[in-house]
Amino acid sequence: MLGDNTSDQIAESNGTVLVTNGVLVDGTAGDPVPNAGVVIENERITDVGPVEGLDVPDDIEEIDVGGQTIMPGLVEAHTHMSQYKELNPVKGKFRAFTFDNTIEYNALKAAENLEKMLATGATTIRDMAGRDLLPMSLRDAVEDGTIVGPRVNPTGPMITSTGGSDDNREAFRADENLSNGREANGKAGIVREVREMFKAGATHVKLEGTGSWLSAFSGPHTQTLSQAEMEAAVEEAHRKDMTVAIHAQGNEAIKAAARAGVDTIEHGNFADEEALRLIEENGSKLNPTLTPFNEFAKNAETCDLTEQHLADLEADRKASEKSFQLALEMDTPMFLGADSYPPLGLHEGGTAREARYWVEYGADPKFTIEHATRESAKALERDDEIGTLETGKYGDLLVVDGRPHEDIDDLRPEQMSIVMKGGTVVKRRDTAA
Numbered sequence: 001m002l003g004d005n006t007s008d009q010i011a012e013s014n015g016t017v018l019v020t021n022g023v024l025v026d027g028t029a030g031d032p033v034p035n036a037g038v039v040i041e042n043e044r045i046t047d048v049g050p051v052e053g054l055d056v057p058d059d060i061e062e063i064d065v066g067g068q069t070i071m072p073g074l075v076e077a078h079t080h081m082s083q084y085k086e087l088n089p090v091k092g093k094f095r096a097f098t099f100d101n102t103i104e105y106n107a108l109k110a111a112e113n114l115e116k117m118l119a120t121g122a123t124t125i126r127d128m129a130g131r132d133l134l135p136m137s138l139r140d141a142v143e144d145g146t147i148v149g150p151r152v153n154p155t156g157p158m159i160t161s162t163g164g165s166d167d168n169r170e171a172f173r174a175d176e177n178l179s180n181g182r183e184a185n186g187k188a189g190i191v192r193e194v195r196e197m198f199k200a201g202a203t204h205v206k207l208e209g210t211g212s213w214l215s216a217f218s219g220p221h222t223q224t225l226s227q228a229e230m231e232a233a234v235e236e237a238h239r240k241d242m243t244v245a246i247h248a249q250g251n252e253a254i255k256a257a258a259r260a261g262v263d264t265i266e267h268g269n270f271a272d273e274e275a276l277r278l279i280e281e282n283g284s285k286l287n288p289t290l291t292p293f294n295e296f297a298k299n300a301e302t303c304d305l306t307e308q309h310l311a312d313l314e315a316d317r318k319a320s321e322k323s324f325q326l327a328l329e330m331d332t333p334m335f336l337g338a339d340s341y342p343p344l345g346l347h348e349g350g351t352a353r354e355a356r357y358w359v360e361y362g363a364d365p366k367f368t369i370e371h372a373t374r375e376s377a378k379a380l381e382r383d384d385e386i387g388t389l390e391t392g393k394y395g396d397l398l399v400v401d402g403r404p405h406e407d408i409d410d411l412r413p414e415q416m417s418i419v420m421k422g423g424t425v426v427k428r429r430d431t432a433a
């Protein structure tokens with residue numbers, strides 16, 4: 001099991017190290033390389049490949065991984081760090097979507113979540129909306145060393161139309177700024193919110209293009225933003241060098257988003273052949289998030305689901321499985337993010353669980369790993385610095401006890417022997433070689 005001596009390990013190797021004697025799965029489409037190593041100097045990879053050909057500086061610290069697998073750190077492309085599942089000790093119920101806690105408490109829980117996610121292999125995350133400007137603060141606190149965590153790509157609250165997916169104003173509380181959504185309507189209203197996100201330091205904006213399963217007002221098939229509103233967001237965000245992600249489950253919203261040039265389609269559960277073709281033609285990418293439909297049913301009690309809910313859920317899960325398999329067949333550009341949020345369980349290990357669903361639905365394990373690393377890095381537009389183990393990129397890597405590229409179960413948190421961020425060991429399993 002993972003050790004709890006993280007702080008003792010933080011300084012280990014200090015950004016310059018040789019990781020050697022492993023099976024290298026570098027995140028590119030190439031074959032695994034036996035007896036390989038990675039040289040990292042000042043946080044960046046300076047050489048990688050078969051051990052005998054490596055250019056190794058004198059006196060470099062060496063970590064011999066004894067034949068375990070060396071792979072890139074996971075790039076978890078869809079998470080919500082300021083949401084969590086926990087029994088409220090005072091009120092005796094789960095704190096989740098209801099936000100019956102303070103934003104300050106959320107911040108502390110988010111810091112805890114970040115450390116756990118890093119320790120279980122996510123060296124970069126994209127936060128897909130949180131309360132107010134909390135995700136930007138998390139990014140800054142990690143970067144200045146205040147807290148330990150993955151590299152954070154943040155956005156603020158989701159931009160939702162009135163009655164859209166994350167309009168929680170009347171459903172939960174009057175103060176919209178304390179929910180995960182910010183209401184905006186019409187092109188001017190949307191552009192204003194995009195500019196607010198830019199001002200606050202977001203790397204991307206998140207639009208709510210349909211309702212969702214737990215929305216108060218609109219369901220997953222209801223389109224909640226017009227194509228013109230989506231286009232306005234894309235034009236403004238791209239002008240500010242930010243990407244645009246959209247929550248889009250129903251088919252019509254997916255098509256509108258692809259036509260509007262939205263960079264990443266999140267969920268896309270009911271995409272048909274035409275929608276998948278439009279995604280590819282317009283340069284969008286799909287993140288299928290297989291976790292929620294699968295995990296809601298397992299948390300039926302917590303989620304207060306009735307028999308009818310469960311039947312509807314299973315029908316939607318089946319439809320999304322078919323759509324994912326069609327995307328595999330059509331070679332639709334995809335990447336991987338679990339959408340780990342309450343009440344679907346803890347953040348740590350969420351990426352591995354999502355990867356398992358990909359494989360269960362028919363994806364190859366090595367292909368899946370490449371989508372949780374290289375392709376996710378591309379979706380974040382950070383593939384010049386993370387996502388594969390190649391010269392010039394950050395030394396963000398995992399030493400895995402097993403062969404996750406052959407058996408995806410080996411990606412589980414329990415199998416992580418070493419997690420390294422920028423050439424520094426941030427977690428070492430007690431039993432590591």
Ligand SMILES: [Zn+2]
Binds near residue numbers: 079080128339
């Ligand atoms: Zn989400």
